[in-house]
Amino acid sequence: MTNFYSLSFPVLPDNLNRQLLQYALDKKDTSGFDVININEVNQETLTFKDFHKETNTNITSYFIIPLSEELKKEIHSFLGDSLFPHSKIDYYLHYIVGDSKFVPHRDPGRTVCFLYNLTDDNADTIWFKSKNNDKKIMYLLNEIDQIESKKFEKHQWYLLNTDEIHAVFGINGPRIGLTCNLTTSFSNITTFESFVKQYDNLLVAENRNRT
Ligand SMILES: [Fe+2]
Numbered sequence: 001m002t003n004f005y006s007l008s009f010p011v012l013p014d015n016l017n018r019q020l021l022q023y024a025l026d027k028k029d030t031s032g033f034d035v036i037n038i039n040e041v042n043q044e045t046l047t048f049k050d051f052h053k054e055t056n057t058n059i060t061s062y063f064i065i066p067l068s069e070e071l072k073k074e075i076h077s078f079l080g081d082s083l084f085p086h087s088k089i090d091y092y093l094h095y096i097v098g099d100s101k102f103v104p105h106r107d108p109g110r111t112v113c114f115l116y117n118l119t120d121d122n123a124d125t126i127w128f129k130s131k132n133n134d135k136k137i138m139y140l141l142n143e144i145d146q147i148e149s150k151k152f153e154k155h156q157w158y159l160l161n162t163d164e165i166h167a168v169f170g171i172n173g174p175r176i177g178l179t180c181n182l183t184t185s186f187s188n189i190t191t192f193e194s195f196v197k198q199y200d201n202l203l204v205a206e207n208r209n210r211t
Contacts, residue, residue: 003161065093096175111163120154161192
């Protein structure tokens with residue numbers, strides 16, 4: 001089983017791409033948090049601070065930027081509900097700053113998401129398996145084995161498995177994207193596999209037979 005697929009959703013119109021990017025740049029500083037704060041809710045796990053000390057990288061900042069009702073409406077009306085009930089999704093922006101590594105982790109409370117990058121930063125998103133199959137939030141590199149890696153293209157929709165261990169390496173500029181949490185919007189979507197099974201018509205054809 002792979003951990004990501006390209007989706008057949010259309011590219012957003014140029015003016016909407018530009019508006020979303022500008023919105024992220026304008027609002028970044030009002031709704032961000034430093035990744036270190038994530039530790040406060042996961043005290044039993046390895047901390048981001050430990051990881052950065054070990055790898056000697058800088059600490060990245062990660063911003064979640066809720067969209068204005070107006071922008072949400074524009075996205076919903078462009079995508080429509082014929083392929084997927086987009087109007088039920090609370091789309092938001094994320095903004096990763098810096099020349100850094102986003103440590104191997106599993107997203108707390110988010111098993112599946114869509115991702116649509118608004119920037120082109122050449123970063124690698126990498127998925128891993130835990131060597132001893134333990135389930136926690138953060139991992140050191142010696143606890144995991146790499147299974148696949150992908151550079152996500154700008155303005156292409158993807159489906160990601162954020163319940164499996166993943167990291168973003170080689171972030172060489174601001175990484176800004178439109179994303180969502182399908183786990184909170186759809187109670188019947190409990191795993192990446194169940195989403196793929198239910199909505200396999202959304203996967204682009206050349207992706208459909210990848211396992
Ligand atoms: Fe993540």
